[in-house]
Amino acid sequence: GEDVEQSLFLSVREGDSSVINCTYTDSSSTYLYWYKQEPGAGLQLLTYIFSNMDMKQDQRLTVLLNKKDKHLSLRIADTQTGDSAIYFCAEIPGYSSASKIIFGSGTRLSIRP
């Protein structure tokens, strides 16, 4: 997606933390999402954060939101081989319906032994 930007690739060592970054465009976005897509599979909703939150933690996942800089990050602690996938950041601008969801280009996370 041209309005949500992510780096294309990230390589981390197994057991390390992975941090995937995303910048979005609409400061009025209400919902910001992280989806995971394994090879040949569908989009799995990992987590989402409401725009009035700065941080959300869910087991190994930590989402940080910097509204001032329109920056969203996903941290995966203790990265495992099963975390290898493409991670999409997504936003729903303003008060639009979910049909207006805008995806980033996806970050391909690869794990080194």
Place this chain on the structure above:
Amino acid sequence: AAGVIQSPRHLIKEKRETATLKCYPIPRHDTVYWYQQGPGQDPQFLISFYEKMQSDKGSIPDRFSAQQFSDYHSELNMSSLELGDSALYFCASSSLAGPNTGELFFGEGSRLTVL
């Protein structure tokens, strides 16, 4: 928990043929969305339905049509298929009436290959 079910998972067609994809949303979800994801690309919104009525339209070609039935399942009909229609087609569902109205749940996708 029940998820979004799509069928078929894989489909191979030839140019100018017709294809139909089916989507069964999560029970009690009232909204269905269709997305197209080309190779190496992010998903692009095609069309959505709310309570069996078309609610929004994205970059859906005129050769494609879709509808949502009384049991809330949806079908995407694609005619005069072109090579460029080869893609992964996702269906997603959500509930506008639920507590988490921003959540969008995706199916596993239907991979269409046009030869």
